[in-house]
Amino acid sequence: MQYYVKDSTLIIKGDFEAVSTGLNGGCARVKYLFNKQVPRTFNPPDPQEFLKEEALKLGLAEAHFGLLTAVKMEYLQVVENDYLTAFMTAGVSNGSEFRAKVGTINIILVSKAKLSETALLGAIITATEAKGLALLEKGYNFLGTNTDAVIIAYEIDSKPGPENEERQEILYAGSSTDFGKKITEAVIKGVKAGLDLRGE
Numbered sequence: 001m002q003y004y005v006k007d008s009t010l011i012i013k014g015d016f017e018a019v020s021t022g023l024n025g026g027c028a029r030v031k032y033l034f035n036k037q038v039p040r041t042f043n044p045p046d047p048q049e050f051l052k053e054e055a056l057k058l059g060l061a062e063a064h065f066g067l068l069t070a071v072k073m074e075y076l077q078v079v080e081n082d083y084l085t086a087f088m089t090a091g092v093s094n095g096s097e098f099r100a101k102v103g104t105i106n107i108i109l110v111s112k113a114k115l116s117e118t119a120l121l122g123a124i125i126t127a128t129e130a131k132g133l134a135l136l137e138k139g140y141n142f143l144g145t146n147t148d149a150v151i152i153a154y155e156i157d158s159k160p161g162p163e164n165e166e167r168q169e170i171l172y173a174g175s176s177t178d179f180g181k182k183i184t185e186a187v188i189k190g191v192k193a194g195l196d197l198r199g200e
Contacts, residue, residue, distance in 0.1 A: 001110060001155055003087070005073045008037040009058060010087060012110065018153035019120045020065040022106075023051045025149070027120070032064035033151055035089060035106050040070045067106045067149045075197050077190035083112040084179070086186035090194035092135070092145055103145040105131055107187060111154040111179070114169045122173035123152040126180045130187035137188070138195060 001014040012033040019027045036054055044050040051066050060066075071089040079086045087110075092103035107127050115123070127150050132143030174180045 007058060008073055010035040010073060010076055011058065015156045016153040017156055018065055018151055020151045021124060022065065022067040022149035022151065023048050025065060028063060030064050031062040032060045033108055033153060034060065034064065035067045035069055035108060037073055038068050038070060042070065065151050069104045069106050071104065075194050077194045079186040079190045081182045081186045084182045084186060085110045086190050088190035088194055090191045091198060092200055104147045105145060105191060106149050107131065108151040109183060113154065115154045116169055116171045119170045119173040119179065120152050123183055124150050126173050126175050126183045127187050129175060130184040131191055134188045134191035138192060
């Protein structure tokens with residue numbers, strides 16, 4: 001996996017099996033994951049088509065999953081926890097009783113360990129729970145914003161540990177599992193740090 005910021009966009013390059021709750025999301029094998037900054041007044045007539053066009057502008061013609069955020073990349077948080085790397089942009093404002101009316105918290109989790117389909121999907125729940133907990137611990141009375149999105153991925157060709165050691169598959173991602181605990185720790189740390197930097 002390689003990652004870098006280009007044209008106000010976090011780009012993560014590799015060979016991934018991934019699931020995404022964002023625009024043009026789903027479950028697929030992809031070569032790129034990205035999180036693009038857009039203006040706070042962003043309101044295109046066709047957001048899905050906009051995302052496709054932006055991917056082409058960035059040179060990401062191969063299969064990809066992308067997210068959009070109004071948070072500047074200078075506030076990007078990258079948290080590494082053993083075989084898990086978490087990328088987060090967090091912004092909230094104008095909070096209501098149930099959710100923030102303006103703002104986005106995007107979370108991209110990349111695992112070097114292979115994940116079962118159950119773990120891929122379960123990690124969305126665990127990451128979302130951790131995001132909500134981070135917001136509560138920060139004193140907010142809502143668990144997310146209207147436009148939050150999550151991408152969970154694992155590197156297909158990653159070989160952690162000795163090369164002759166077969167890579168074990170992580171079966172579950174509940175908050176009490178080792179993988180779930182890593183997700184919870186990373187997301188809480190990243191969301192809080194990102195909001196602190198923005199003074200939110």
